[in-house]
Amino acid sequence: MKNSLITREYSEPGKQQVVKQVRLLNSISLKLIVTSLFVFILTIMFGLAVFLQYRSENRIFDSLSDKLISAHIEYVHTNLFNFLKVPIQANASVEMTMQELLSGEMANLDEFESPLMATMKRVFPYSPQLSLVAFGAVNGDYIGVSRETITDTYTLILKDKRTQGTLNFYSGMDTKNPIIKTIDKYDPRTRPWFREVNATRKPSWTRAYWDLDAIRGISISYSSPVYDMDNRYVGVVSSDIKLNRFNRYLQQIPNLGNGVIFIVNDNNEIISHSTIEKPILKPENGLPEQERAHLLTPENSESVIIRTIAPYLSHPKHSKIILSIDGETYYGRIVSFGKELGLHNWRIVVAIPQSDFVGQLNDERKTTFSMIFVIFLLGVTMAWFILSRVTNPIQYVATQARLLAGQKWSPAHQSRFELKEIKQLNDAFNDMSLTLSTAFSRLEHQVYYDSVTGLLSKEGLQKQLQLLNAQENATVWNGLILLSLDNINAVNNSLGYQKGEALLCEFVKQLQEIVPSRTLLARVNDLEFAICYPEDCGCEKAEDEIARYVHIYINSQGCESEHPLFAGNIGLVKEVYDDQTLAVILRNASVALAAARKRGAGAFEIYRPEMMSRAVENTQMLTELNQAELNQELRVYFQPIIDLHHRKVIGAEALIRWQSKAYGMVPPYIFIPLAEESGLILSIGRWVLRESCRQLALKIASGWPADFNIHINVSARQLYQADFDSVIVATLNEFQLSACNLTIELTESILLERGTIISEQLGRIRALGISVAIDDFGSGFSSLSYLHRLQFDCLKIDRDFVSGILESAKNEAIISSVIRLAKGLNVPLIAEGIETKEVADRLYELGCPRGQGYYFGRPIPLDEWQMPGTGK
Incomplete structure (x- = not known):
């Protein structure tokens, strides 16, 4: 429709021109388009080259930043080590001097004024960070020398018997100088620098605390125990460092530029920093009364650089970091410090902006990359425009293909901008849609x-x-x-x-x-x-x-x-x-x-709902039964068959038992029907046959009669198997038994089902010399019609007739009839269910030759049998 409207606007020559253009476009191959795309690919390759160059420069920047930061770290580490080593050396000096002076009881601390002054003025005159050297005795006395480096003045701080327990601050190094300040009830033993050493007798650093010396401020003290000449513990010597000295030191590091260096302790509190901002203390009212100073954390710093680095301090795995702050790239390093000085988990953090070592190169690179990016966008825009014109028809065909999956295909419209190959593809899809539509309809009918x-x-x-x-x-x-x-x-x-x-x-x-x-x-x-x-x-x-x-x-x-x-x-x-x-x-x-x-x-x-429960239970039991043979849960018990005339064992019936781990001893009348329905009876039946023959072979080898006969029950499913007779022969041969050792038993119901198949199978089995016994005779359909059609070797009369022989004349008459029938057929008769001597005697009087029942023995494993005998 659109094409027709457009062509109407043209004159006749114009229409002919449009037709020629359409024909030309329909004949163009994809090669021309590939050529255009090749130009686009070149642009991509050029962009890739620029990217690789950019990555190479970044690697150079990374290397430069790493070297510069390493230099700063090494410089800070070395000088900071020397900076913090001063209080340790000062303590050692004082300890040696005091140990020589201390002997006996100390009345006053006047003897220590000279050693402390000597340490401050002569030993460490060029260590301005050392603000205080003091000694606290175990009796609570205190003496210290404080230094103000700006005015180069010293203050004696004293508490002993001369001051009557008051902490006095003197304007000079003599008690004769004026007292400029006093503190009542001061006890050095309660101060942080004294407590830990007093408890452990080991040198240690205190946390930052509010000092009460002449030049009040936040200090970090190094404290160590002092012993007299007799090696008796007498007190603690402490040397203080003011935190403001840390800041000045870091701010004076050369070539730091716009970078930042700061130090944090084990609590992630800022000990010192190189930035120009407020003091590192959190503002708190009544700070002089606080024993421990509250330092700023990196999260609360005024420096955005320090705040950005703060999250990385909680993760030890971050040693090298790269940050982007306000469009500027920063290279950072976190290094542990102070372990050799006894300062645990202190860290030096250095962050330097890329601009400090890149200079104007970075700006020029940004300009160049911006121009390249603009050119790249123009090329992409042109390529996109070209590809859009080319791929629109392909996209339309693809849309139609997706509709085809939902059986919503409609023939594709002809486009004036279709290429030759696309037109062929469109025509092929139109043809395929008709074929698939018919096939889908036929398939849907077959499914539904x-x-x-x-x-x-x-x-x-x-x-x-x-x-x-x-x-x-x-x-x-x-x-x-x-x-x-x-x-x-x-x-x-x-x-x-x-x-x-x-x-x-x-x-x-x-x-x-x-x-x-x-x-x-x-x-x-x-x-x-x-x-x-x-x-x-x-x-x-x-x-x-x-x-x-x-x-x-x-x-x-x-x-x-x-x-x-x-x-x-x-x-x-x-x-x-x-x-x-x-x-x-x-x-x-x-x-x-x-x-x-x-x-x-x-x-x-x-x-009914209970049917489902029963079905689920049967399924679960069938699952267990399927694993019973593998888990060795199946057992074969044997019940003796007796010659009633001589009262001796002439054979036994093999009876299967299932000792389930999940259900305990499961009766055969429960699991045998499940096995019949599922087909498991085939594998179970073969296992019973093989296990019975195996046990019998062992008994015969140990001296049992060679003609001892085992009766094994057989299901209809087993008889339907064409190779059942072959399985019997293979089993007998495996255990070197003869056919006379085996009798198979089957019920009347099996004989009445598919008589021809059963007859042929039984004929093959009897031809091998294996006896066939009809079990539970008289309990089924009570039909004698099958007796003339089937060949068998033994009858077993049902226990229901035997159990009532002494009380019921009818039962006795039935048994007498069956006995005469067996004699007429010339086959032995076995009476099942004999539970008393009287029943056994009566059956023998009626002429029954063989018997089986609890009177002669319950089913037990063959291993528990004695040599075949008679009686109970």
Whole structure:
């Protein structure tokens, strides 16, 4: 539209010119554009070169700053060391002199006036930082000499018996000079410089404190103990340094320029600094009464440089720092100091601006870089303009490609500025959109609908519920029925998939004839179908209609002429749900369906919360059972089988036990069904077979009869395995046992299920010489029809008949019949559940040859057996 409006404004020759331009643009290749981009890349490379040059210069600046700061640090460190060493030397001098003078009791301190004066005037005349040398005795006396360097005057400070306990300040070095000041009740033993040394007897530095000497101010004292000629502790000598001397010293450091040097103690308080600002004291009212001075911290300094450095002082790992303050780069260094002097964690901090050693070079560099940056911006702007004109069509195609993922593709419009390759790409996307649109529609149908029945799939059911719930009058769903068609796989395997699909469609057809019109019917997996009921015909109606669904299973007739039956079960959930909770409802219905399967084909169950708890418990137990063999929790116990005539052991039945670490001793009737359902019975069955043969082989090797026979129970799943007979042979060969040592037991229910498969497997097993016993005979369907079809070697009559033989004439008659049947079939009969001698005797009188029960022995490990014998 836009192109047509533009061309209308031109004359006919102008239109022809525009058409030629469009054709020319459509024929231009990307090579021309690459050439333009190459110029842009050169600009980038030039910028990179400038950057590398800038980085190189910065490295030079860093090196210069490092050397300059190192020189300052070394200068400050050396001179500060000498500066702070003076009080240590002064104390040593005084200590030596006093030790020679001290002997016995001290009456007055007049003998010390001369040594203190000599130390100040003759020993350290050129050390103005030494403001006071004093001695405090253990009895509380005090003498000191204070120096004012500006006027070069000295003040005697004294407290002893001559001053009657008062601290006097004299205008000269003699007590005859006028007293210029007095302090009552002064006790040096309470002062910081005296207390710590008095307690430890070791030299130490005090923290900064408000001094009370003639020249009042903040001092740092070095104190050390004094001993007399007899090595008796007599007091403390202290030398003071005024902090203002620190400041003057630092301010006079040469070549510092606009840099800053300051010193902090272990509490991150400023001891001294080179800046011109207020004193380092925090202003406090009544400071003369304070014993300890309150120094400024770097955070409270007037210097913005010191305040900026303050956070780095709390982190020891920061030794070299680079700061940016008001657009100026500062190079800094933090160095520990004073350890050799006894000053712990003092630090010297130096910060120098880059401009001090770069000078005008930095300004010229900024001008050059600014010009280069302007040129770079112009080049970028031009390149951006060109690329925009080129890439707009590509971006449009990319947008259409993203719409394609959401199935919102529309054919791309032709642009008058499309290049040849872009036009080809646009045309290809238009063609692909048509193909993908058709493929997406087909794939969506496959996802949301079942290909065989045409019903909604599980995903389709979810989508349908979502669409219905999004409507203004959203449907409320209440009740879900889950039906299974469990024999569909068997039909597929035996009759073919065509017959299976026909059976499936017939089942769906009968369902559709029954389900109400407003319900949703879906095939949620290969074997299961879900029916969703809306609230107006909710769960009560669903429960009423279950009988109609059950009727499909009971009276169904299949397709064509073979009439296969529908085998399955039904689970019902009576809860309100929507598309968000459908998965939970289907899970609950599946739990109810699984419970219905346990009741047999055609049964139904309504979901109850305890079903889920039971299912979770069974799942957890199945998990433990899966690890039982690996964790060596399975056991095989053996119960003896007795020859009732000779009353001797002729064999044993192997019975599995599970000693679980989590559940304790789990009865077989609990975990064997779980193993059957999950398929674990195959691995467990093989383990029982192998473990029983292994233990029997050890007993035979130790002297047991070579024909001792072990009865092992076998499940239907094991008999369905084509290699089951091969597994038996391999196990017997592994432990060098013969076929006569093994009898497998199976129940009537197994014999009635898939008789042909069972018969063929049992035929192969008996051909190996292994005996087959029918366990719990008479407890199943009580049908004798299978006896003429199956070959077996032994019958075991159920314990329910045996336990009541003495009290019930009917039980005795049944047992007598079974005994005669066994004799007629020429197979031995074993009576299970013999618990008393009377029952054993009666069975023998009736002609029963063998017995088994608690009377002869409970199941125990084979290792606990004695040599096979008889009786209890």
